[in-house]
Amino acid sequence: MVIFMHSIQCNCGAVKGKLxxxxxxxxxxxxxxxxxxxxxxxxxxxAILDAQGGTEIVQVAQQHLLFSQGEEFLSxxxxxxxxxxxxxxxxxxxxxxxxxxxxxxxxxxLIHNCLDRQQMDKDFGAKVAVLNTDTxxxxxKPKQSGLFGFLFRFLWIVTTNRINGxxxxxxxxxxxxxxxxxxxxxxxxxxxxxxx
Numbered sequence: 001m002v003i004f005m006h007s008i009q010c011n012c013g014a015v016k017g018k019l020x021x022x023x024x025x026x027x028x029x030x031x032x033x034x035x036x037x038x039x040x041x042x043x044x045x046x047a048i049l050d051a052q053g054g055t056e057i058v059q060v061a062q063q064h065l066l067f068s069q070g071e072e073f074l075s076x077x078x079x080x081x082x083x084x085x086x087x088x089x090x091x092x093x094x095x096x097x098x099x100x101x102x103x104x105x106x107x108x109x110l111i112h113n114c115l116d117r118q119q120m121d122k123d124f125g126a127k128v129a130v131l132n133t134d135t136x137x138x139x140x141k142p143k144q145s146g147l148f149g150f151l152f153r154f155l156w157i158v159t160t161n162r163i164n165g166x167x168x169x170x171x172x173x174x175x176x177x178x179x180x181x182x183x184x185x186x187x188x189x190x191x192x193x194x195x196x
Contacts, residue, residue: 006123007116008065008096010089015070015096017171019060019110019123024160026059026153027120028129028146030109031136034079035098037194038086041077041186042093048113053137056112058124059154061161062099063169065108074172076183079191085183087172089114103177106167107157 008017035055039048048055067074075090078101087096087108095111112120129146136142161167174180186194 004123006119008067008110008114009116010070010073010092010094010096010114012089012092012094014091015067015073015089015094015114017065017067017069019064020066022060022064022123024061024153024156025124026129026150026157027057027124027127028059028131028150029054029056029142030131031055031134031142032132033135033195034083036135037079037191038077038095038098040194041079041086042088042095044093044095044113048095048111051137052142053135054130054142056128057098057109058112058115058120059107059109059157061157061166062103062106062108062172063161063166065110065171067171071171071180074181076179076181078183078185079194080188081185083185085172085179099172101179103167103170103173104162105158106161106170107154108172 004021006019031054036053039045073089073091076085076087084098086098096114097108097110099108129150133142133144
């Protein structure tokens with residue numbers, strides 16, 4: 001059997017892992033203010049965001065993400081009490097990805113900085129959905145595209161992994177369904193500063 005693999009690594013190389021046999025994936029650029037705030041939280045906005053404040057993301061089922069070293073450097077933040085869990089490598093501030101607080105919603109949106117840029121088209125396809133363009137920076141906004149395909153693939157990832165029990169194999173949540181590390185939750189005033 002051929003095993004598909006895509007390498008994951010933080011900028012300094014302390015955190016390493018892979019995506020294995022990922023199946024369905026979603027590739028997108030998100031222009032929402034929360035993704036932009038996360039980039040500012042990490043103090044890495046120029047490396048993460050495009051010229052109009054977009055973040056390139058690849059969504060996959062969490063069960064396909066495996067770490068081989070540096071798990072002790074995994075950290076997490078929530079921009080609000082009900083916000084997504086945003087994972088990053090504390091060693092160098094590299095963003096890893098975004099999940100919901102429940103592992104039953106078993107996707108992770110991996111941020112491009114930890115992926116192998118030269119292999120992205122080959123491994124995830126060249127089609128990129130463009131979403132949340134109303135909050136993009138600049139007077140001329142990017143055109144939203146690929147929404148319906150994105151939604152279909154997202155629902156497929158979450159539903160199939162709920163049915164087949166794949167959500168129980170997350171590298172980011174423990175057996176009781178709690179995140180492996182306790183996320184820091186930002187105060188409203190801290191978030192406001194990141195969005196200004």
